[in-house]
Amino acid sequence: MCATPTASSDEAPALKVQGLSKRFNGAASPVWSDISFEVPHGQRLAIIGGNGAGKSTLLRCCMRLIDAEEGDIHFSGCCVSTLKGRALSKARSRVGFVFQKHNLVPRLSVLTNVLHGGMAHCNNPQLWYQGWASQRQREDALACLDQVGLAHLARQRTDELSGGQSQRVAIARALMQQPEMIFADEPVASLDPQAGEDVMQVFSDLAQHKGLTFVFVTHHLEHAVHYADRVIGLQAGKLALDEPASALDVQQLRSMYG
Ligand SMILES: Nc1ncnc2c1ncn2[C@@H]1O[C@H](COP(=O)(O)OP(=O)(O)OP(=O)(O)O)[C@@H](O)[C@H]1O
Numbered sequence: 001m002c003a004t005p006t007a008s009s010d011e012a013p014a015l016k017v018q019g020l021s022k023r024f025n026g027a028a029s030p031v032w033s034d035i036s037f038e039v040p041h042g043q044r045l046a047i048i049g050g051n052g053a054g055k056s057t058l059l060r061c062c063m064r065l066i067d068a069e070e071g072d073i074h075f076s077g078c079c080v081s082t083l084k085g086r087a088l089s090k091a092r093s094r095v096g097f098v099f100q101k102h103n104l105v106p107r108l109s110v111l112t113n114v115l116h117g118g119m120a121h122c123n124n125p126q127l128w129y130q131g132w133a134s135q136r137q138r139e140d141a142l143a144c145l146d147q148v149g150l151a152h153l154a155r156q157r158t159d160e161l162s163g164g165q166s167q168r169v170a171i172a173r174a175l176m177q178q179p180e181m182i183f184a185d186e187p188v189a190s191l192d193p194q195a196g197e198d199v200m201q202v203f204s205d206l207a208q209h210k211g212l213t214f215v216f217v218t219h220h221l222e223h224a225v226h227y228a229d230r231v232i233g234l235q236a237g238k239l240a241l242d243e244p245a246s247a248l249d250v251q252q253l254r255s256m257y258g
């Protein structure tokens with residue numbers, strides 16, 4: 001583990017994973033070991049692998065939501081492996097996390113849910129409810145909604161939205177924390193095919209036009225090939241694939257599921 005946290009640098013990759021290994025308490029073998037890869041700023045990286053291969057565990061370790069046994073994680077050259085308390089929260093706020101389930105607060109408006117994303121930086125009570133927020137905070141939240149094409153639904157309650165719209169609001173909420181990276185764990189798994197494509201396009205546009213680094217887990221091999229610049233695959237506890245998406249097709253990726 002890196003002994004002292006280092007400062008961020010623009011030249012360093014957005015994410016660097018170095019010699020990472022993870023074993024859960026009581027498990028006979030590690031989920032995976034000796035995982036190393038770097039993600040340049042603005043890259044779209046897909047992570048694939050069978051059920052239980054450890055994709056979610058890898059994303060969670062990269063966010064330090066759980067700790068790896070060995071290895072280091074760097075965000076833009078800053079080692080985050082040993083950070084604790086406020087320094088760890090600050091590092092985590094650089095990453096927006098989008099889950100399979102959007103976890104929006106149902107009875108509140110879209111705008112209020114997006115404002116909640118700002119609490120990654122400070123637990124300001126003004127951000128709890130849109131009526132308490134400042135004009136500037138509301139404008140920022142609206143700008144985030146605009147980026148996912150939903151500014152017109154700002155006043156709507158989130159329990160009145162479709163699955164695809166809800167997931168876009170979850171992306172806007174992540175954008176509200178002004179992240180450098182977005183990690184998404186099967187973000188379109190519960191959406192219909194068209195809504196899934198639409199949401200993947202939103203992520204992809206954010207990476208390509210706003211320079212956000214986008215790391216996503218998917219079982220949709222077409223999405224891995226189409227919406228990623230690069231695909232890595234976990235198999236039998238190892239990093240078994242690391243290729244540019246342009247060099248891959250769905251048929252080749254199916255070999256990861258044997
Ligand atoms: N909190 C935990 N405690 C113990 N074992 C765990 C825990 N979380 C995950 N595991 C185990 O780690 C392994 C990897 O799980 P993980 O959820 O990362 O897989 P995955 O690749 O995301 O699978 P899926 O495609 O089904 O989402 C599995 O064997 C799982 O049972």
Ligand SMILES: [Mg+2]
Binds near residue numbers: 055057185
């Ligand atoms: Mg998973």
